Amino acid sequence: MSLITDLRDAGREPPVPLVLPLAEGEARVLRWLRILPGKRLVAQVEVAGLVRLLKLFIAAGAERHCAREASGLRALQTQGIATPELIGEGEIEGGGRYLLSAYLTGAETLQQRWESLPARQPGDADALNLLGQALSLIGTMHHRGLVQTDLHLGNFLYHEAQLYVIDGDAVEALSPGTPLTPAQAEGNLAIFFAQLDPEWDELCELLLIGYLQHNPLALNPDRLAAQIKRVRQRRLDDFLGKTLRDCTQFSVKHSWTRFAAVVRTEYQRLASLLAAPDDALAGQTLLKDGGSSTVGCAVADGKSVVIKRYNIKGFGHWLTRFWRPSRAWHSWLAAHRLQFLGIPTPAPLAMIEQRFGPLRRRAWLLTEYCPGVDLLHHLGKDGLQLPDEHTAKALLHLFAQLAQARISHGDFKATNLLWHQGRVVLIDLDAMQAHRSESGWRRCWQKDRQRFIRNWPASSPLAVWLEERMPEA
DSSP states (O other), rough: OOOHHHHHHHHHOOOOOOEEEEETTEEEEEEEEETTTTTEEEEEETTEEEEEEEEEEEEETTTHHHHHHHHHHHHHHHOOOOOOEEEEEHHHHTTTEEEEEOOOOOOOHHHHHHTTTTTOOOOOOHHHHHHHHHHHHHHHHHHHTEEEEEEEEEEEGEEEEEEEEGGGGGEEEEEEESOOHHHHHHHHHHHHHHTTGGGGGGGGHHHHHHHHHHSOOOHHHHHHHHHHHHHHHHHHHHHHHHTTSSSSEEEEEOOOSSSEEEEGGGGHHHHHHHOOOOHHHHOOOOSOOOEEEEEEEETTTEEEEEEEOOOOOOOHHHHHHHSSSHHHHHHHHHHHHHHHHTTTOEEEEEEEEEEEEEEEHHHHHHHHEOEEEEEEHOTTTOOOOOOHHHHHHHHHHHHHHHHTTTTSSOOOGGEEEETTTTTEEEEEOOOOEEOHHHHHHHHHHHHHHHHHHHHHHHHHHHHHHHHHOOHHH
């Protein structure tokens, strides 16, 4: 078999060390940086004593994908946009193609710099500065007729005070040397802004100041806002689909008797819990032991994990559940939806369904443990005290986020909201709904609103305060 066939068959674990024959000399793989199984590999390599970046295209159509990547990089270079130097390209026996480029030692993506910020809240000075750097470079690209169709912070590389654009495969020269039209620019900017939490949307005009200095265009703010909303919804739908299939972010295993989805970076840490979740619950002090669900804590690699088992109470109950996605499945998707939208909830780690072919039985959901105190205790059961400034701000912010996203919780009692590290965290998402129908959301949000206020005595100061401030349906 050829080397390329071996790399295709290696899946997510290509061998290292490995030596690849290139026209520029033998390339010794130092480490794999990105792996798309059977499709594309990115590695840090050593060639003739120098460290380089190697992109290997190993799928069918490798020549076409390689040519598109090289074309995008050359378009950047031609228009004077900084991108790592393309050093070589060629063919590897067995149907593979490669690109060899400069390796920028010590470089960070803007995504890495973003994640290292102490705060990423709208209006934070450091966050604004970082986004402004990206938008200034996007403005330069647009002014010179280029777009990056996969526009996210991970495709900008910061090295020695210089910002580079990477991923030539997604670079298109729509009008080389000539500024884009406003509609073209808005469509591309929407891709960038849709990556941010919705609460950043109000700051779009402020963020665009740096962009407009490099590409003075008459943008239409209403049209841009509508584009952002559409792109964000499309990204959300795509992301939720990924949570249920094997991909870079998620490990999904499906057999006749079991369906399991796990955040890939958590797979090794959770391996023993995934193999036998009930064993982990046995002997533990349970957080809840009801008929419909059992909830307990376990420790994995020194960190607490919440395990929630959704029980089948009997044959009659099973008849109502076996033909539809389990509550664990529903909660898994609901938690990922909230995280995508920047709404606080314990991180979903894994979901398991016990099956008999297409028929569903018991199910489990594993999430990170949140040690916060529930709002019934944090605010007081008697409703005589109003929330302090920080709690009030966080609580009203959560309500606004849910209203903006048209999400209803379905069981909005105070014990399902936790106060933790200055934020209100949503738990118990079994009945959560994301509404496409405005009338459906208004009806369900009104129930949520009434249920939350009913946690405290009618006419108590807290109940009155909430009645005045919670968003109306």
